[in-house]
Amino acid sequence: xxxxxxxxxxxxxxxxxxxxxxxxxxxxxxxxxxxxxxxxxxxxxxxxxxxxxxxxxxxxxxxxxxxxxxxxxxxxxxxxxxxxxxxxxxxxxxxxxxxxxxxxxxxxxxxxxxxxxxxxxxxxxxxxxxxxxxxxxxxxxxxxxxxxxxxxxxxxxxxxxxxxxxxxxxxxxxxxxxxxxxxxxxxxxxxxxxxxxxxxxxxxxxxxxxxxxxxxxxxxxxxxxxxxxxxxxxxxxxxxxxxxxxxxxxxxxxxxxxxxxxxxxxxxxxxxxxxxxxxxxxxxxxxxxxxxxxxxxxxxxxxxxxxxxxxxxxxxxxxxxxxxxxxxxxxxxxxxxxxxxxxxxxxxxxxxxxxxxxxxxxxxxxxxxxxxxxxxxxxxxxxxxxxxxxxxxxxxxxxxxxxxxxxxxxxxxxxxxxxxx
Amino acid sequence: xxxxxxxxxxxxxxxxxxxxxxxxxxxxxxxxxxxxxxxxxxxxxxxxxxxxxxxxxxxxxxxxxxxxxxxxxxxxxxxxxxxxxxxxxxxxxxxxxxxxxxxxxxxxxxxxxxxxxxxxxxxxxxxxxxxxxxxxxxxxxxxxxxxxxxxxxxxxxxxxxxxxxxxxxxxxxxxxxxxxxxxxxxxxxxxxxxxxxxxxxxxxxxxxxxxxxxxxxxxxxxxxxxxxxxxxxxxxxxxxxxxxxxxxxxxxxxxxxxxxxxxxxxxxxxxxxxxxxxxxxxxxxxxxxxxxxxxxxxxxxxxxxxxxxxxxxxxxxxxxxxxxxxxxxxxxxxxxxxxxxxxxxxxxxxxxxxxxxxxxxxxxxxxxxxxxxxxxxxxxxxxxxxxxxxxxxxxxxxxxxxxxxxxxxxxxxxxxxxxxxxxxxxxxxxxxxxxxxxxxxxxxxxxxxxxxxxxxxxxxxxxxxxxx
Numbered sequence: 001x002x003x004x005x006x007x008x009x010x011x012x013x014x015x016x017x018x019x020x021x022x023x024x025x026x027x028x029x030x031x032x033x034x035x036x037x038x039x040x041x042x043x044x045x046x047x048x049x050x051x052x053x054x055x056x057x058x059x060x061x062x063x064x065x066x067x068x069x070x071x072x073x074x075x076x077x078x079x080x081x082x083x084x085x086x087x088x089x090x091x092x093x094x095x096x097x098x099x100x101x102x103x104x105x106x107x108x109x110x111x112x113x114x115x116x117x118x119x120x121x122x123x124x125x126x127x128x129x130x131x132x133x134x135x136x137x138x139x140x141x142x143x144x145x146x147x148x149x150x151x152x153x154x155x156x157x158x159x160x161x162x163x164x165x166x167x168x169x170x171x172x173x174x175x176x177x178x179x180x181x182x183x184x185x186x187x188x189x190x191x192x193x194x195x196x197x198x199x200x201x202x203x204x205x206x207x208x209x210x211x212x213x214x215x216x217x218x219x220x221x222x223x224x225x226x227x228x229x230x231x232x233x234x235x236x237x238x239x240x241x242x243x244x245x246x247x248x249x250x251x252x253x254x255x256x257x258x259x260x261x262x263x264x265x266x267x268x269x270x271x272x273x274x275x276x277x278x279x280x281x282x283x284x285x286x287x288x289x290x291x292x293x294x295x296x297x298x299x300x301x302x303x304x305x306x307x308x309x310x311x312x313x314x315x316x317x318x319x320x321x322x323x324x325x326x327x328x329x330x331x332x333x334x335x336x337x338x339x340x341x342x343x344x345x346x347x348x349x350x351x352x353x354x355x356x357x358x359x360x361x362x363x364x365x366x367x368x369x370x371x372x373x374x375x376x377x378x379x380x381x382x383x384x385x386x387x388x389x390x391x392x393x394x395x396x397x398x399x400x401x402x403x404x405x406x407x408x409x410x411x412x413x414x415x416x417x418x419x420x421x
Numbered sequence: 422x423x424x425x426x427x428x429x430x431x432x433x434x435x436x437x438x439x440x441x442x443x444x445x446x447x448x449x450x451x452x453x454x455x456x457x458x459x460x461x462x463x464x465x466x467x468x469x470x471x472x473x474x475x476x477x478x479x480x481x482x483x484x485x486x487x488x489x490x491x492x493x494x495x496x497x498x499x500x501x502x503x504x505x506x507x508x509x510x511x512x513x514x515x516x517x518x519x520x521x522x523x524x525x526x527x528x529x530x531x532x533x534x535x536x537x538x539x540x541x542x543x544x545x546x547x548x549x550x551x552x553x554x555x556x557x558x559x560x561x562x563x564x565x566x567x568x569x570x571x572x573x574x575x576x577x578x579x580x581x582x583x584x585x586x587x588x589x590x591x592x593x594x595x596x597x598x599x600x601x602x603x604x605x606x607x608x609x610x611x612x613x614x615x616x617x618x619x620x621x622x623x624x625x626x627x628x629x630x631x632x633x634x635x636x637x638x639x640x641x642x643x644x645x646x647x648x649x650x651x652x653x654x655x656x657x658x659x660x661x662x663x664x665x666x667x668x669x670x671x672x673x674x675x676x677x678x679x680x681x682x683x684x685x686x687x688x689x690x691x692x693x694x695x696x697x698x699x700x701x702x703x704x705x706x707x708x709x710x711x712x713x714x715x716x717x718x719x720x721x722x723x724x725x726x727x728x729x730x731x732x733x734x735x736x737x738x739x740x741x742x743x744x745x746x747x748x749x750x751x752x753x754x755x756x757x758x759x760x761x762x763x764x765x766x767x768x769x770x771x772x773x774x775x776x777x778x779x780x781x782x783x784x785x786x787x788x789x790x791x792x793x794x795x796x797x798x799x800x801x802x803x804x805x806x807x808x809x810x811x812x813x814x815x816x817x818x819x820x821x822x823x824x825x826x827x828x829x830x831x832x833x834x835x836x837x838x839x840x841x842x843x844x845x846x847x848x849x850x851x852x853x854x855x856x857x858x859x860x861x862x863x864x865x866x867x868x869x870x871x872x873x874x875x876x877x878x879x880x881x882x883x884x885x886x887x888x889x
Contacts, residue, residue: 138883144875145879145881145882145883147874147879149874189875190874190875275874277873277874278873278874282874285882286882287882288882288883288886290883290886290887293886293887294886294887294888294889295885295886295887295888295889297885298885298886311886313880313882313885341825342516342830352877355874355877355879356877356878356879356880357879357880358879358880358882376554376555376556387745388703388707388745388748388750388751410707
């Protein structure tokens with residue numbers, strides 16, 4: 001089933017990079033000059049090198065490391081753009097192709113979403129990668145509509161302290177054992193199958209022991225020094241295991257991530273890394289592949305040679321408003337009961353509502369804006385308070401781990417909902 | 422037919438016990454002292470709701486800073502602070518007590534018009550206002566309307582006229598007696614044409630005397646205080662001012678009226694400053710576009726500092742804006758673009774005289790706050806050490822923890838606890854009772870599994886797509 005071309009994509013997450021690359025070559029056809037514009041635009045759009053957007057424009061151009069990073073990203077985007085024939089190489093210069101110019105026009109006149117859609121079509125023509133991803137999701141967990149859960153448990157989550165692992169010779173193995181049991185029970189819950197993963201666990205233990213991270217003569221010191229690395233490797237090992245062995249993906253974790261985050265931007269797949277009440281990451285399709293759809297809440301995105309079509313879920317406000325407000329209200333109370341606070345994180349609420357309704361984040365933002373307007377006009381039985389308290393920039397981290405919730409273009413962070421008395 | 426006498430004479434078999442104790446009497450309380458939904462409503466007549474019960478010790482730090490940096494600084498000094506921010510420092514929602522604090526500040530200032538707080542240097546009044554939510558106020562013009570409305574609500578124009586007239590009457594009619602009249606009555610009488618004529622006052626002369634006040638020398642029709650043409654006497658008061666304001670159509674006319682005309686009136690009456698306390702100020706910038714924000718900040722700057730208005734020259738109106746945490750960020754750009762940041766920094770990281778940090782409560786504060794509410798509703802005064810009864814310090818500590826030290830939540834929980842304890846006729850509200858309550862309470866219970874990703878009902882897209 002897997003198409004070899006699927007690993008032909010380059011290593012960057014944001015589709016917006018294509019847009020800024022074209023704009024950079026519009027500025028100059030010489031790559032060495034174009035990169036300057038690329039950096040300016042990248043900072044302006046807060047694009048990070050990872051799958052997260054950047055919090056501040058804090059790029060320090062004096063560091064060799066940063067320049068290397070930036071050049072790497074630039075080269076990757078350029079290389080994929082050459083593949084997609086958006087640009088052409090002529091000697092030392094790079095020219096925007098007629099196709100590239102057409103897309104640049106779309107970006108400028110119709111906006112980035114339409115531009116991304118065109119990029120999607122080009123990528124899909126070449127790779128069928130998005131189709132592979134969506135089909136694999138549905139096949140990976142057919143009973144739960146393609147929901148892929150990747151549970152992650154740090155030692156602390158399982159009640160094991162760092163000291164217990166560092167100063168106890170059996171501490172790490174104990175963690176592995178407890179983790180194995182927990183994962184087995186999760187597999188039973190999420191997939192409804194009994195699976196013994198003892199062998200996989202043994203292989204993990206062997207890997208970690210021979211990784212050079214643990215020095216048996218200086219056991220505690222080495223574990224202490226490499227603690228975070230060991231925990232991260234354990235986490236990645238199991239995510240990889242779930243991906244390949246359980247969900248049967250023929251794709252490495254890093255490519256999987258790339259496809260998932262590119263799909264998320266297009267609104268065909270959702271992924272949540274902090275879903276309320278779940279430890280780990282979940283991925284699920286918000287689009288379907290079928291020959292013909294009947295429901296008007298779906299829009300065709302792509303038509304394949306074999307007649308199959310990709311439809312994404314785009315529910316209309318008029319026919320879905322009741323359901324939305326109902327789910328919004330119930331989910332608010334659900335999260336409120338967990339956090340025990342009147343105001344709750346709007347991001348948590350968005351994740352939950354998107355998951356229940358299988359809609360994209362942008363659709364949620366738009367629906368919430370509409371519901372909020374009705375609430376201001378006193379047309380709803382509930383009262384919604386949206387507050388800006390704690391802006392995303394005030395977070396100390398460098399990256400924005402979750403896209404801001406924008407209501408009428410303004411970021412909102414916390415929400416409270418109550419029934420009118 | 423029944424004997425009609427029976428209807429009048431027959432008695433029920435069960436008799437009512439009139440010695441029954443009141444529901445909260447066992448706690449030496451007249452009623453549940455805590456509000457059910459603790460959000461301040463300034464116009465409520467109930468003390469537990471209108472912000473009347475307020476333990477100033479809880480906010481001593483904030484109050485002292487306002488006193489030292491604002492109230493005590495002579496208004497005559499043109500460099501006095503004209504704009505301040507009361508910044509909430511805790512991020513989680515509402516209910517930290519800002520509104521209650523502002524209402525009490527309002528009362529403290531108006532009790533003696535600031536004379537006591539400023540060692541007689543300033544005579545200032547305060548008005549309180551809160552913009553409606555929902556983006557009704559986006560322009561500065563609408564904000565001026567809001568200020569004028571709250572000036573009217575405070576009755577301060579009538580009070581100013583009463584001050585002016587009383588001065589003249591004492592001078593010209595020494596036989597008039599004002600004893601045995603309450604403040605409210607006095608203000609009402611001095612603004613009533615009927616009362617003044619009844620007392621034999623020459624209205625034409627009285628109006629003329631007012632106009633002779635040195636502050637009105639520069640007056641060019643900004644204020645409707647002259648004798649009206651025609652054959653009937655009339656006097657100016659709040660009502661005539663409202664009518665005048667309604668006729669003003671242009672923004673400039675309104676600004677002239679509020680920031681020059683009214684300032685003259687208040688100066689003439691004997692005030693040398695005023696405080697405009699704006700609660701929930703974020704309701705304005707939240708709905709403004711970047712341009713609207715910048716315009717707003719620029720106009721604020723004009724009326725406060727740079728304009729040709731009398732207020733800009735002397736800084737009569739001082740603004741105190743209460744902001745939620747995070748709001749400074751909303752205003753940051755507009756503030757620096759309009760040049761306000763240099764004059765009145767908004768950045769919460771900068772320690773400056775015009776920024777008052779509104780901190781979260783602590784354990785001691787919760788104890789003080791609950792004591793104050795209990796004290797207000799006691800039947801008999803209690804001995805020292807029993808002020809918290811039926812609570813104790815440990816149970817209050819627990820309540821505060823469960824309520825995340827949020828004043829509003831603490832009060833709500835105290836309301837529920839004492840209500841439950843009264844139903845169960847329980848003598849004390851101790852730690853255990855609070856713990857059991859928390860576990861039983863619906864508000865706090867965790868619905869286990871309800872948001873589990875497996876049991877959650879989600880849309881089945883494949884099915885939905887097939888359905889017409």
